[in-house]
Amino acid sequence: MEYIMNNIYVVGMGPGEESMMTQQAIDALEASDVIIGYTVYLNLLGERFADKELLSTPMKKERERCIMCFEKAHEGKKVAMICSGDAGVYGMASLMLELGKNYPDCDITVIPGITAASSGAAVLGAPINHDFCVISLSDLLTPWELIERRLAAAARGDFAIVLYNPSSRKRADYLKRACTILMEHGVTADRACGYVENIGRENTKAVTLTLGELMNTSVNMFTTVFIGNSQSEIIDGRLVTKRGYDIEGIHNNISSDKQQ
Incomplete structure (x- = not known):
């Protein structure tokens, strides 16, 4: 350059x-x-x-x-x-x-x-390995009513979701409000989720949990939140959104090869 x-x-x-x-x-x-x-x-x-x-x-x-x-x-x-x-x-x-x-x-x-979506995803596992969207919960430049509509649309579309700016001193309940909106539009309380604090910096902290647990969790402004889609799972402590591969078929082929 x-x-x-x-x-x-x-x-x-x-x-x-x-x-x-x-x-x-x-x-x-x-x-x-x-x-x-x-x-x-x-x-x-x-x-x-x-x-x-x-x-x-x-x-x-x-x-x-x-x-x-x-x-x-x-x-x-x-x-x-x-x-x-x-x-x-x-x-x-x-x-x-x-x-x-x-x-x-x-x-x-x-x-x-x-960006935090990709660096945080790497810490958690593979939470955005299929279609996903990124939504900021900050209403400093975006009206909350518009944020609500985007959350509802993401829930209806079964997207994996990354939430930026999930909380601040003035917006302490915004993450809970967001989780409530998602549940009102079909996302179940047992949906696999996770969050990462201080991504790529000292004292990085990663947590996997359900949406029901997430909505009662306090996070800070240095946190990025990940909400899986309906196919996401927590596997060995990692948040994984499946790409759609036939894992069972692959397993059967491997077993067959070993037997031969």
Whole structure:
């Protein structure tokens, strides 16, 4: 990849650990003069990029953070905007591209990262190995009524579901509300589920449980929740959503081969 002036890289940094960043993300950060992002994400970068100009804005100042990127690019600096997980999954990529219409001399490159759905799934086992959807329970930018409709539709479609932003101090009961909606639309209380806290960071915690147990569980904002579909199972402590292979037939063939 060629790193040029007035080019802004919107970088998905994965969970934050360097070992879980793509090489493309590391290359872009190393080539940048300025790294801009939410303070928590900047802290996760550690010492490797401490020599860069590091700039941040508080929560709810995302637009200002994006404009800062364009201003720094106009100063002739190479700029990287960092996002946790993937920049295009509840990240800054869309806002950067929207605002980029006002800065036609800046070229924006989106660099993918490992999002919580895939990194958390790997910790739990294989919970999204078939059709799945991702729904955020944060109603900061999305009305709760719309979130409800999406939960109901996912339940009716028998999707495996990944819930981002399941809880916060102001939304302490949102996970329970979501579980209730799913059960109202046909998901049974014994549905196989799981959740992972602090994915890819210190003190990672993974738990498998049923939907009935999940709805009475307290989680934090660093948790990603996985709800299986009707074919999902907890196998040896791992949450597994079946792909549809004929496991019994495979077993019979193996047994037949051994007998021969």
